């Protein structure tokens with residue numbers, strides 16, 4: 001069980017003022033569930049993920065994992081406890097190959113398994129294993145490699161930050177299928193997926209809507225999706241064109 005208790009995060013804003021990013025956020029998340037976190041840009045979704053991963057330290061509040069207060073633990077210590085995060089904007093590692101970073105994610109992996117993870121995210125292993133994870137990769141390629149790394153970590157709690165962003169429509173469906181196969185009804189694992197995707201959100205176990213730094217809605221996908229789908233589908237239509245998504 002992962003619990004966030006009264007989490008507050010603020011950063012220095014303009015003119016020396018303080019900008020509140022997360023406001024008294026409390027959530028409890030259970031293993032065996034696939035959570036979809038959604039909400040408008042700038043609402044606080046990534047900041048929440050970074051608090052769970054230990055990248056951001058809350059100004060107040062606690063992060064509790066299986067009864068242990070992990071608020072003061074580093075990213076590495078949390079990784080050892082089974083939390084893993086795939087960045088919205090994946091970092092680049094000039095001088096390291098795709099094969100290198102996949103082996104860092106899963107040191108025990110055989111090359112055949114690494115190849116399997118790359119295929120899972122729609123990348124041909126022969127073309128990518130020796131590629132440098134530097135600026136030469138396109139945004140969509142870097143994103144898919146980031147997702148492959150997270151899958152390879154095989155963590156207890158996996159946080160995907162907009163796995164669909166920058167990825168072509170064919171690959172989005174493949175990523176959704178792989179996340180569902182790995183995490184839906186898997187009692188050992190919890191997946192937290194920040195997403196705006198209209199194919200993905202309705203099939204999550206629960207949807208959590210975050211806006212203005214607060215949890216505004218939470219419930220089963222059957223409860224929450226009908227309340228938010230019009231807004232999400234409108235956004236997708238504006239961004240991608242209605243025909244591509246079947247939204248008119």
Ligand SMILES: Nc1ncnc2c1ncn2[C@@H]1O[C@H](COP(=O)(O)OP(=O)(O)OP(=O)(O)O)[C@@H](O)[C@H]1O
Nearest residue numbers: 011012021039040041042043044045046047048088
């Ligand atoms: N390190 C930081 N310093 C200052 N402000 C920050 C920092 N990180 C996030 N913010 C601000 O916090 C707010 C929430 O950002 P966050 O990235 O969590 O939103 P989001 O819901 O993930 O948005 P998006 O859908 O655009 O990815 C934004 O106004 C952002 O500018």
